[in-house]
Every structure is written in structure tokens, then in C-alpha cells.
Amino acid sequence: MQSMVAVTYVVDIDTSRAFYELLGFREHSAGRAATSAWLALQQNGHLVVLASTRPPLGIPRLPLLFYFFFDDVDAVTGALKTAGVEVTPMGHPPHALGGEAKVLDPDGNTVLLGQRERSASQPPAADDVASPRFSLLKEAAALVEARGGTTAACQVNDVHKTPCQKKAEVKLADSEGSTVWACLAHADDILVMVPGAFIVSQDDKGIARFLSRRRG
Numbered sequence: 001m002q003s004m005v006a007v008t009y010v011v012d013i014d015t016s017r018a019f020y021e022l023l024g025f026r027e028h029s030a031g032r033a034a035t036s037a038w039l040a041l042q043q044n045g046h047l048v049v050l051a052s053t054r055p056p057l058g059i060p061r062l063p064l065l066f067y068f069f070f071d072d073v074d075a076v077t078g079a080l081k082t083a084g085v086e087v088t089p090m091g092h093p094p095h096a097l098g099g100e101a102k103v104l105d106p107d108g109n110t111v112l113l114g115q116r117e118r119s120a121s122q123p124p125a126a127d128d129v130a131s132p133r134f135s136l137l138k139e140a141a142a143l144v145e146a147r148g149g150t151t152a153a154c155q156v157n158d159v160h161k162t163p164c165q166k167k168a169e170v171k172l173a174d175s176e177g178s179t180v181w182a183c184l185a186h187a188d189d190i191l192v193m194v195p196g197a198f199i200v201s202q203d204d205k206g207i208a209r210f211l212s213r214r215r216g
């Protein structure tokens, strides 16, 4: 194979052109006929052709339309945000150590943007901060801290079976009644690996209190 061209049918070429220009594409060539039009956009030798028909084709939205890799994904997402496009950070998966973000194209299809390697100027991956799970953990930890904190150490061993030396910040439980005090990183591990685990609320007075009230 010599090269590859991606073609996507869009409802409105001009609207889609504006979106793909935010991603760095520029017009390569274009054509128009009575019932169809197309616009080839290029960037560093990569072509995306936007095509439309009249009447428009009834194409369902796709779970993933394109995955584009960039040298500097933050610059691209910055331009998108400035233009009012909603950008959802997707963390730093192994295939995009420099970061991944999700946007919707004007037709509602998912377009993923990634950066394969982390650049030297990027701060350490802050996935933890971005994930809703981790922000719940931080809220729970703040509540523990507000109630005087804990002197307990994290009760989780690391993968080498060495006890974690960090200060415990949150308490987790499961439906079997097991509980563990853990540092934020290990609490996050547990929430990911143990489907039934949950954060113990510090506001909760507990089942024992409820039962004792019923006993008078």
C-alpha cells in the first residue's frame, strides 16, 4: 500500500471543516456536484475527506470515528476548548502516555485525540485528579481529616508484599463486612480491583447505632 485516505460522510461540510481545522487540518482539494460534495483536508501528508450528499445519508453515530495522534495533544485540546468544543480528558492509557482526550465531531461521532509519549515538559500524569473515583476518595479523605484524621498506616501491601508505609487516609468496606484503612493510591487500587468495595462514609453513624435505637 502506498497511502490511505479516510472518508467520512457528514451532514454539513462547512461545519465539519471548521471542526477539523481546529485539529490542524487544512484544505487540500474540493469538489461539488448537484447531489454531492466533498472536501479533502490534509495535515502532514494525512488526508481526511469529508463528503456529503443531498439528501443526506442516514448514517448512525459511530462509537469511534477517528483516533488522531499528535505531538502535542494539549495544544490541540487547548485550541478546541478556546473554540467552545467540549473536551473530555481520558487520562494517560498505555497507548497515549502523553494524554488522551475525547471530543464529538459536529455529527456527534466520537473522535479521540492522543499523544503517544509523554513529553519532558509535561507534568507527571495527573489521571488521579481527573477521575471521578479519585475525587470521591479525596472528598472522603478530607472528611476523615476534618474529624481529626487517623494515625493508622495504610493496611495494604504493595505488589512485592511489602507493607505500605504511607499514612491511611480513607476507610473502605465491602458487603462481606471487611474493612481496610488505606492510602489514596491503594484505596483507588481496591475500588478498581474489588467491584463490591466502597468508601465508608464518615457521616454514617453505623448499623450498630440504628439497631441500638430500635432496642430502646
Ligand SMILES: [Zn+2]
Pocket: 154, 155, 156, 164, 165, 166, 182, 183, 184, 185, 186
Ligand atoms: Zn498504601
